[in-house]
Amino acid sequence: MSRLQAFRGNYIDTPEYGILEKFSGYLIAEDGVIRDRRTELPDGWNGEMTDFGDAVVIPSFCDVHLHAGQYENIGIGYDHQLLEWLEKYTYPTEKKFYDLEYSKSIYKRLLRELWEVGTLHFISMCTASTDSTALFMDLIAESGLEAYVGKRNTDYQITTTDNEDTETSYLGTLQLLQEKGEQYENVRYILSPSFVPGCTEEMLGRLGRLAEKTMTPVQSHLDETLSEIQLVKDRFPEISSYAAVYEKYHIIGKSRTIMAHCNYIGDDEIRLLKKHHVMVAHCPCSNLDLGSGIMPLRKLKDAGLEIGLGSDISGGHTLNLATVMKTAVEVSKLRYLANPQESPATIPEALYLATKGGGAFWGNTGSFEKGYSFDALVICDEDTGRLNLQERLEKFIYAGDYRQIKARYLKGVRLDRPCFSE
Amino acid sequence: MSRLQAFRGNYIDTPEYGILEKFSGYLIAEDGVIRDRRTELPDGWNGEMTDFGDAVVIPSFCDVHLHAGQYENIGIGYDHQLLEWLEKYTYPTEKKFYDLEYSKSIYKRLLRELWEVGTLHFISMCTASTDSTALFMDLIAESGLEAYVGKRNTDYQITTTDNEDTETSYLGTLQLLQEKGEQYENVRYILSPSFVPGCTEEMLGRLGRLAEKTMTPVQSHLDETLSEIQLVKDRFPEISSYAAVYEKYHIIGKSRTIMAHCNYIGDDEIRLLKKHHVMVAHCPCSNLDLGSGIMPLRKLKDAGLEIGLGSDISGGHTLNLATVMKTAVEVSKLRYLANPQESPATIPEALYLATKGGGAFWGNTGSFEKGYSFDALVICDEDTGRLNLQERLEKFIYAGDYRQIKARYLKGVRLDRPCFSE
Numbered sequence: 001m002s003r004l005q006a007f008r009g010n011y012i013d014t015p016e017y018g019i020l021e022k023f024s025g026y027l028i029a030e031d032g033v034i035r036d037r038r039t040e041l042p043d044g045w046n047g048e049m050t051d052f053g054d055a056v057v058i059p060s061f062c063d064v065h066l067h068a069g070q071y072e073n074i075g076i077g078y079d080h081q082l083l084e085w086l087e088k089y090t091y092p093t094e095k096k097f098y099d100l101e102y103s104k105s106i107y108k109r110l111l112r113e114l115w116e117v118g119t120l121h122f123i124s125m126c127t128a129s130t131d132s133t134a135l136f137m138d139l140i141a142e143s144g145l146e147a148y149v150g151k152r153n154t155d156y157q158i159t160t161t162d163n164e165d166t167e168t169s170y171l172g173t174l175q176l177l178q179e180k181g182e183q184y185e186n187v188r189y190i191l192s193p194s195f196v197p198g199c200t201e202e203m204l205g206r207l208g209r210l211a212e213k214t215m216t217p218v219q220s221h222l223d224e225t226l227s228e229i230q231l232v233k234d235r236f237p238e239i240s241s242y243a244a245v246y247e248k249y250h251i252i253g254k255s256r257t258i259m260a261h262c263n264y265i266g267d268d269e270i271r272l273l274k275k276h277h278v279m280v281a282h283c284p285c286s287n288l289d290l291g292s293g294i295m296p297l298r299k300l301k302d303a304g305l306e307i308g309l310g311s312d313i314s315g316g317h318t319l320n321l322a323t324v325m326k327t328a329v330e331v332s333k334l335r336y337l338a339n340p341q342e343s344p345a346t347i348p349e350a351l352y353l354a355t356k357g358g359g360a361f362w363g364n365t366g367s368f369e370k371g372y373s374f375d376a377l378v379i380c381d382e383d384t385g386r387l388n389l390q391e392r393l394e395k396f397i398y399a400g401d402y403r404q405i406k407a408r409y410l411k412g413v414r415l416d417r418p419c420f421s422e
Numbered sequence: 423m424s425r426l427q428a429f430r431g432n433y434i435d436t437p438e439y440g441i442l443e444k445f446s447g448y449l450i451a452e453d454g455v456i457r458d459r460r461t462e463l464p465d466g467w468n469g470e471m472t473d474f475g476d477a478v479v480i481p482s483f484c485d486v487h488l489h490a491g492q493y494e495n496i497g498i499g500y501d502h503q504l505l506e507w508l509e510k511y512t513y514p515t516e517k518k519f520y521d522l523e524y525s526k527s528i529y530k531r532l533l534r535e536l537w538e539v540g541t542l543h544f545i546s547m548c549t550a551s552t553d554s555t556a557l558f559m560d561l562i563a564e565s566g567l568e569a570y571v572g573k574r575n576t577d578y579q580i581t582t583t584d585n586e587d588t589e590t591s592y593l594g595t596l597q598l599l600q601e602k603g604e605q606y607e608n609v610r611y612i613l614s615p616s617f618v619p620g621c622t623e624e625m626l627g628r629l630g631r632l633a634e635k636t637m638t639p640v641q642s643h644l645d646e647t648l649s650e651i652q653l654v655k656d657r658f659p660e661i662s663s664y665a666a667v668y669e670k671y672h673i674i675g676k677s678r679t680i681m682a683h684c685n686y687i688g689d690d691e692i693r694l695l696k697k698h699h700v701m702v703a704h705c706p707c708s709n710l711d712l713g714s715g716i717m718p719l720r721k722l723k724d725a726g727l728e729i730g731l732g733s734d735i736s737g738g739h740t741l742n743l744a745t746v747m748k749t750a751v752e753v754s755k756l757r758y759l760a761n762p763q764e765s766p767a768t769i770p771e772a773l774y775l776a777t778k779g780g781g782a783f784w785g786n787t788g789s790f791e792k793g794y795s796f797d798a799l800v801i802c803d804e805d806t807g808r809l810n811l812q813e814r815l816e817k818f819i820y821a822g823d824y825r826q827i828k829a830r831y832l833k834g835v836r837l838d839r840p841c842f843s844e
Contacts, residue, residue: 074817074820074821075816075817075818075819075820075821075822076809076813076816076817076820077813077816078751078769078816078820079751079768079769288752288753288755288756289752289820290755291752291755291756291758291759291766293756293759294756317748317820317821318821326739329500329501330710330711330713331710331756333710333712333713334710334713334715334716334753334756336713337713337715338760344713346501347500347501387498391498391499394497394498394499394500394501395496395497395498396497397497398496398497398498398500398711398739399496399497399739399740400497
């Protein structure tokens with residue numbers, strides 16, 4: 001027997017990039033999946049009914065790029081650029097995750113904060129610790145959030161502080177994939193080579209073959225900073241681009257792939273990503289905080305790429321995707337000043353990125369269309385009456401507070417603040 | 423008989439631009455003015471003693487550019503650029519301030535929020551309403567905050583919605599200056615021509631003569647956007663620059679002046695500002711939110727200009743100067759990518775701008791040096807022990823919360839959340 005629910009509310013979503021759709025009325029869900037929308041409750045309705053009153057209801061957020069092991073570093077070290085920041089702050093912190101008690105305390109805080117800020121779906125690159133990554137998957141399963149998670153593979157001498165040898169790193173990955181890949185419905189494994197400067201060819205090749213054989217998705221980083229791109233060029237002078245290195249080793253091209261940043265992406269690389277249906281994780285806070293650059297959002301959207309938003313903590317200073325949305329709009333305006341052919345992003349476009357755009361990695365979240373999961377944030381603000389629905393959304397994004405999120409729904413079920421069995 | 427106080431704490435300030443000074447010990451104040459610093463309490467001390475424990479103590483913030491009448495618009499309308507945003511959002515909202523009951527309700531909320539976020543000194547351009555500006559000065563006096571406030575003079579046809587004629591606007595200004603100019607110790611009047619595109623030559627000339635005669639300070643806007651600069655060029659083709667228009671009419675050059683934005687400032691204009699000791703209000707949040715541009719901070723500092731930070735609400739989306747500091751650092755990094763000779767701002771530099779830099783408009787706030795007023799924020803964070811003092815400051819700026827401010831001191835007196843007599 002299926003569960004029938006009606007939710008009455010003032011809905012805002014973005015079925016298409018840049019198109020804000022407003023609907024006040026009832027969404028009808030069956031087993032958590034939206035089946036219909038009505039302005040009146042159907043005659044003789046005998047299912048459940050929830051009334052969100054004058055709240056604004058939007059799809060819940062999808063954070064498609066974050067580093068769980070860097071949570072504790074949020075807000076510190078930003079006077080350094082990427083490569084020195086990695087050495088001084090990131091790797092020493094990630095190394096602590098071999099301690100599972102420490103790991104657990106951080107992961108619990110992280111999962112609670114993700115819940116708080118309304119991020120119910122996320123993709124995390126974890127640390128090099130196999131056991132810590134397994135623990136994280138267990139805790140996410142308990143939290144109820146939806147996630148893709150992978151152990152970070154780094155075996156090349158970009159750093160001396162947190163490398164594994166190729167064999168250890170690969171076997172840990174294989175173990176996680178076998179033991180945890182099918183264990184949970186809401187937590188899945190994603191292969192996670194750190195980036196070309198952090199991986200041997202052997203590692204890239206092995207992970208690429210694994211992706212091809214098991215159809216496991218892959219995440220990595222691409223074209224974040226100029227100095228990192230130079231490292232790739234110096235090492236692979238015969239390969240035409242950074243993205244082409246990933247393609248050669250089947251990191252791109254055989255299974256579903258998501259690449260973070262793409263600030264300095266070339267036209268050839270855009271075509272390559274488009275050809276292989278690679279999703280891009282746009283991380284504007286991180287790119288501002290570390291001074292990495294500005295992703296050509298308009299250009300990538302015009303090329304037809306699917307794009308989501310990533311907090312990229314702790315390269316980024318906040319988990320709050322409302323702030324990441326705001327920042328995506330802001331930096332696109334600066335980019336527009338220097339590149340008048342790339343028109344700035346709008347607030348409806350930013351909402352799309354944070355919801356349906358990133359949600360495309362799951363395929364059924366981020367929109368209130370029929371067939372989508374009822375995944376929603378109920379925002380209870382102070383401006384009812386004074387502002388229209390779009391302005392209330394704008395105010396929430398630019399100057400709001402996650403404390404205004406009164407309720408979070410995932411697959412039609414109200415999600416509580418995560419508690420853990422131990 | 424003078425009041426003697428000792429305050430024990432972990433102090434961070436920036437006596438020089440970019441130099442973070444840390445001191446754990448006692449600051450000794452006499453009648454609210456810092457007279458000494460000691461690592462031990464002086465022998466036989468019989469004054470008052472306050473111990474801030476493990477908190478971080480920094481100078482309180484100075485917001486040198488905000489628009490009190492735009493408070494209610496924070497967070498909305500940013501898909502528009504400056505001139506259309508003014509017409510659609512700003513002027514209609516400011517027009518409501520002819521209603522004094524409405525004015526009072528907004529001003530109270532604004533003053534409470536300024537207090538909350540740790541801004542104890544500010545400079546506000548108000549609306550065109552003379553009575554509302556007078557009311558604001560009364561309320562500020564009651565709040566205990568320190569401020570410069572001016573009625574906005576706009577009499578040129580940039581907008582049809584909120585202009586006065588020259589005579590009415592000037593006489594209102596004169597009235598405020600005469601009635602309110604000397605009434606309060608903590609609230610002073612500042613002449614406030616809106617900007618060149620909003621003023622007739624007659625208005626600029628009259629206000630310039632008034633500045634010269636009464637030595638009243640002046641605030642306005644300069645070089646915020648390219649379209650605004652074009653308006654100035656079209657109207658004054660014979661004058662060499664936007665700043666030179668102000669100089670011609672004695673808006674700059676006769677009394678102390680502060681100019682907001684300066685995103686597109688030319689070398690001649692920099693020299694002109696330097697020559698006349700004009701302070702610059704850097705408003706990076708506003709410039710990002712409205713997509714106006716990035717001020718050449720390094721260039722202006724290298725030229726020896728004094729610079730403070732402005733929230734510029736509601737061009738900017740937040741009153742919180744911690745966020746404005748963060749944003750000043752962030753946008754300077756983007757500017758550096760395109761202009762490698764302009765090195766990015768650092769966190770110590772941003773702290774200087776928000777405290778001693780802007781504080782220079784008062785002359786005795788923003789630093790813990792001898793002779794400065796004891797104006798301080800006591801920050802009670804969660805990272806004692808784990809992070810060093812500078813990292814705790816960084817975390818407060820990038821990812822903190824004004825709720826961590828446990829106490830605010832102005833002239834050695836703990837300032838309470840503002841209540842008003844009616």
